[in-house]
Amino acid sequence: MSGVNKVILVGHLGKDPEVRHLEGGATVVNFTLATTENYTKDGRKVEQTEWHNVVMWRGLADVAAKFLQKGKLVYIEGKLRTRSYDDREGNKRYVTEIVAENFNMLGRRSDNDTVNQPGAANQGSAKAEEHIADFNSGNAEDDLPF
Amino acid sequence: MSGVNKVILVGHLGKDPEVRHLEGGATVVNFTLATTENYTKDGRKVEQTEWHNVVMWRGLADVAAKFLQKGKLVYIEGKLRTRSYDDREGNKRYVTEIVAENFNMLGRRSDNDTVNQPGAANQGSAKAEEHIADFNSGNAEDDLPF
Amino acid sequence: MSGVNKVILVGHLGKDPEVRHLEGGATVVNFTLATTENYTKDGRKVEQTEWHNVVMWRGLADVAAKFLQKGKLVYIEGKLRTRSYDDREGNKRYVTEIVAENFNMLGRRSDNDTVNQPGAANQGSAKAEEHIADFNSGNAEDDLPF
Amino acid sequence: MSGVNKVILVGHLGKDPEVRHLEGGATVVNFTLATTENYTKDGRKVEQTEWHNVVMWRGLADVAAKFLQKGKLVYIEGKLRTRSYDDREGNKRYVTEIVAENFNMLGRRSDNDTVNQPGAANQGSAKAEEHIADFNSGNAEDDLPF
DNA sequence: TTTT
DNA sequence: TTTT
Numbered sequence: 052m053s054g055v056n057k058v059i060l061v062g063h064l065g066k067d068p069e070v071r072h073l074e075g076g077a078t079v080v081n082f083t084l085a086t087t088e089n090y091t092k093d094g095r096k097v098e099q100t101e102w103h104n105v106v107m108w109r110g111l112a113d114v115a116a117k118f119l120q121k122g123k124l125v126y127i128e129g130k131l132r133t134r135s136y137d138d139r140e141g142n143k144r145y146v147t148e149i150v151a152e153n154f155n156m157l158g159r160r161s162d163n164d165t166v167n168q169p170g171a172a173n174q175g176s177a178k179a180e181e182h183i184a185d186f187n188s189g190n191a192e193d194d195l196p197f
Numbered sequence: 198m199s200g201v202n203k204v205i206l207v208g209h210l211g212k213d214p215e216v217r218h219l220e221g222g223a224t225v226v227n228f229t230l231a232t233t234e235n236y237t238k239d240g241r242k243v244e245q246t247e248w249h250n251v252v253m254w255r256g257l258a259d260v261a262a263k264f265l266q267k268g269k270l271v272y273i274e275g276k277l278r279t280r281s282y283d284d285r286e287g288n289k290r291y292v293t294e295i296v297a298e299n300f301n302m303l304g305r306r307s308d309n310d311t312v313n314q315p316g317a318a319n320q321g322s323a324k325a326e327e328h329i330a331d332f333n334s335g336n337a338e339d340d341l342p343f
Numbered sequence: 344m345s346g347v348n349k350v351i352l353v354g355h356l357g358k359d360p361e362v363r364h365l366e367g368g369a370t371v372v373n374f375t376l377a378t379t380e381n382y383t384k385d386g387r388k389v390e391q392t393e394w395h396n397v398v399m400w401r402g403l404a405d406v407a408a409k410f411l412q413k414g415k416l417v418y419i420e421g422k423l424r425t426r427s428y429d430d431r432e433g434n435k436r437y438v439t440e441i442v443a444e445n446f447n448m449l450g451r452r453s454d455n456d457t458v459n460q461p462g463a464a465n466q467g468s469a470k471a472e473e474h475i476a477d478f479n480s481g482n483a484e485d486d487l488p489f
Numbered sequence: 490m491s492g493v494n495k496v497i498l499v500g501h502l503g504k505d506p507e508v509r510h511l512e513g514g515a516t517v518v519n520f521t522l523a524t525t526e527n528y529t530k531d532g533r534k535v536e537q538t539e540w541h542n543v544v545m546w547r548g549l550a551d552v553a554a555k556f557l558q559k560g561k562l563v564y565i566e567g568k569l570r571t572r573s574y575d576d577r578e579g580n581k582r583y584v585t586e587i588v589a590e591n592f593n594m595l596g597r598r599s600d601n602d603t604v605n606q607p608g609a610a611n612q613g614s615a616k617a618e619e620h621i622a623d624f625n626s627g628n629a630e631d632d633l634p635f
Numbered sequence: 636t637t638t639t
Numbered sequence: 640t641t642t643t
Contacts, residue, residue: 054378061347147439207493211640293585
């Protein structure tokens with residue numbers, strides 16, 4: 052019945068997204084994301100990094116495949132899913148992944164350009180933003196007389 | 198550019214949703230939601246309630262109109278929007294609302310029945326859940342061979 | 344560096360919290376939490392449950408140990424942490440847990456009573472709320488002349 | 490009773506934080522934050538900006554006063570609070586503010602330097618991160634034998 | 636293993 | 640105006 056399963060991450064990609072195309076045509080993308088926490092303990096600075104396995108599907112995966120790269124800073128919203136698989140010895144193993152429902156590139160626009168050539172500059176992320184907007188949308192209420 | 202504007206509330210409706218139908222046919226629903234915080238201050242228990250103005254549009258509003266009522270406990274996810282209007286004296290005023298993107302009825306199912314007659318019992322919220330599921334969905338990836 | 348690692352769950356405890364006391368005196372509590380999602384797929388209702396491993400430490404664990412039980416509906420906020428351990432065959436394994444930073448019992452107060460005897464009734468959760476308030480607090484700004 | 494009131498924002502400061510020191514010695518900081526959403530409507534790109542009133546108190550305000558500036562990209566977590574005040578004509582008015590409980594500077598470290606002189610470079614934000622860590626912490630469980 |  |  053009632054349930055909420057929500058994850059919010061801001062971090063950097065540990066590698067370029069790994070892209071696969073399933074038989075049905077759907078795109079799936081996987082990458083790791085590092086979230087780092089800084090705190091002081093016993094007067095000393097500690098930096099602690101947590102690595103997350105992120106999965107994106109379909110349209111979101113298509114956008115990610117085009118615009119996300121190793122090192123980019125992103126905001127990700129999704130849900131937790133633990134799935135099992137059999138390892139090489141035939142033992143059941145579990146992985147917990149974040150199934151992304153939404154993402155947002157952070158940082159400077161120039162950081163987000165796939166290419167940064169004169170004449171082409173900033174096109175990349177502009178399009179990315181437009182596409183991401185499609186996923187973020189569902190807010191087209193703004194045309195209402197209110 | 199990059200932006201995140203997210204609100205997460207769990208609270209009780211202060212009144213039944215007020216339903217309007219716009220000329221284009223879209224449904225809009227408004228209600229207030231109370232979130233209460235308890236803490237101890239100077240050794241005394243304090244209960245502090247915050248009131249939020251919630252708006253829902255279209256399909257989400259239709260579901261809300263059917264199943265939400267004064268007193269219900271609900272989880273709401275949405276975004277902040279401050280809009281201006283002119284008061285009776287013609288002065289510009291501002292209100293901040295939560296434009297809901299998603300909601301979830303909490304508590305016992307029996308709490309969520311509009312009617313609770315023999316034969317009709319539990320139909321109400323069961324349908325609510327099904328409908329709400331439509332809005333929560335976008336998770337139909339589960340049919341993929343993975 | 345910059346990082347956000349946040350999890351928000353609303354679900355039911357799958358079992359009573361398992362309580363341990365570490366040598367230093369700190370309490371640790373573990374339990375599983377089910378979050379259930381309902382959606383319709385190909386016209387049929389589907390109910391999908393995800394199980395989460397939740398850990399609580401110290402003061403939060405003490406409150407949890409007193410007031411949480413199998414079946415309770417609870418809101419939990421925390422962060423993801425994946426840790427490794429060696430299984431019985433000496434192989435490295437990984438588990439992802441939600442390290443709770445905050446929680447909130449939902450549902451009716453009567454649902455939350457440990458005991459419900461005349462004379463003792465409601466004491467349980469009333470104290471729970473007071474204690475939880477201590478963890479939720481950090482909002483003592485309210486004494487300021489503003 | 491049970492309640493959750495949570496806001497998560499990622500956006501840019503519209504102005505430098507305005508700092509006040511209350512009689513008791515507590516620091517209060519106010520600033521506006523812009524969150525921008527991009528979407529396509531009727532095939533045209535739309536950029537919509539929402540402005541939020543953010544308040545920070547005490548230690549968090551001290552850190553903000555030192556390190557936040559107009560234009561910075563920041564992640565903020567807090568709660569909604571609507572308070573009333575009397576305008577110049579003696580009429581009751583309401584403002585909704587985000588009372589921040591936590592924040593995180595995003596973007597490149599170099600973006601976060603208050604000063605960027607040779608020899609002093611990067612000191613600013615490094616210290617900011619250390620201090621912010623103090624507020625983010627409460628995760629000192631890591632010293633436990635587990 | 637929860638809940639509806 | 641909710642809820643406990």
